[in-house]
Amino acid sequence: EIVMTQSLDTLSVSPGERATLSCRASQSISSNLVWYQQKPGQAPRLLIYGASTRATGIPARFSGSGSGTEFTLTITSLQSEDFAVYYCQHHHAWPLTFGGGTKVEI
Amino acid sequence: QVYLVESGGGVVQPGGSLRLSCAASGFTFSSFGMHWVRQAPGKGLEWLAYVRYDGRRTQYADSVKGRFTISRDSSKNTLFLQMSSLRPDDTAVYYCVKEYRDNVEFFDYWGQGTLVTVSS
Numbered sequence: 694e695i696v697m698t699q700s701l702d703t704l705s706v707s708p709g710e711r712a713t714l715s716c717r718a719s720q721s722i723s724s725n726l727v728w729y730q731q732k733p734g735q736a737p738r739l740l741i742y743g744a745s746t747r748a749t750g751i752p753a754r755f756s757g758s759g760s761g762t763e764f765t766l767t768i769t770s771l772q773s774e775d776f777a778v779y780y781c782q783h784h785h786a787w788p789l790t791f792g793g794g795t796k797v798e799i
Numbered sequence: 800q801v802y803l804v805e806s807g808g809g810v811v812q813p814g815g816s817l818r819l820s821c822a823a824s825g826f827t828f829s830s831f832g833m834h835w836v837r838q839a840p841g842k843g844l845e846w847l848a849y850v851r852y853d854g855r856r857t858q859y860a861d862s863v864k865g866r867f868t869i870s871r872d873s874s875k876n877t878l879f880l881q882m883s884s885l886r887p888d889d890t891a892v893y894y895c896v897k898e899y900r901d902n903v904e905f906f907d908y909w910g911q912g913t914l915v916t917v918s919s
Contacts, residue, residue, distance in 0.1 A: 739905070
């Protein structure tokens with residue numbers, strides 16, 4: 694099983710600042726990495742796929758990078774609606790696994 | 800517009816069974832693989848099970864293998880999760896999710912979830 698590790702449980706930032714979230718895979722997963730955003734009481738929403746491609750309707754302030762085992766989600770100029778929990782997920786092999794999540798809070 | 804609507808959640812005793820359903824609309828259900836993902840209260844996301852677009856292939860997480868069965872009825876655009884031998888740690892919100900495309904197993908649409916509580 695590929696273990697996905699999001700090293701930060703919580704990231705405290707201020708509106709307008711940049712947030713950088715990391716995700717590490719226990720073995721190479723090429724670019725088979727996606728990011729989701731989840732707000733309280735809601736289902737997750739797809740943000741980034743292929744490690745760096747924004748999903749439909751996702752603002753340009755969200756960007757993803759990385760390949761292999763190290764991945765980053767960057768949110769530039771945080772807006773109030775961006776405060777949420779962010780999960781990474783690999784789809785390189787079975788079983789699919791998620792990172793533990795990083796909560797972005799004020 | 801894609802809709803995934805789960806139903807069938809509720810309170811069940813340990814060792815009991817429950818069947819979840821997910822009604823799909825807004826896309827060609829028979830062309831896409833489907834999954835179940837769950838989230839325990841206050842916890843992260845856990846992938847559980849997958850069924851291929853034609854129903855002929857399934858995959859399971861070790862945590863539910865042998866206890867849960869995923870299936871689909873494409874004539875009714877409905878996904879199922881039959882859960883048995885339920886344990887308290889199966890308590891979670893269960894999401895029905897659609898794969899992005901065949902052999903690309905991430906999720907572009909999620910249902911709103913249905914809560915399963917396993918408790919005596």
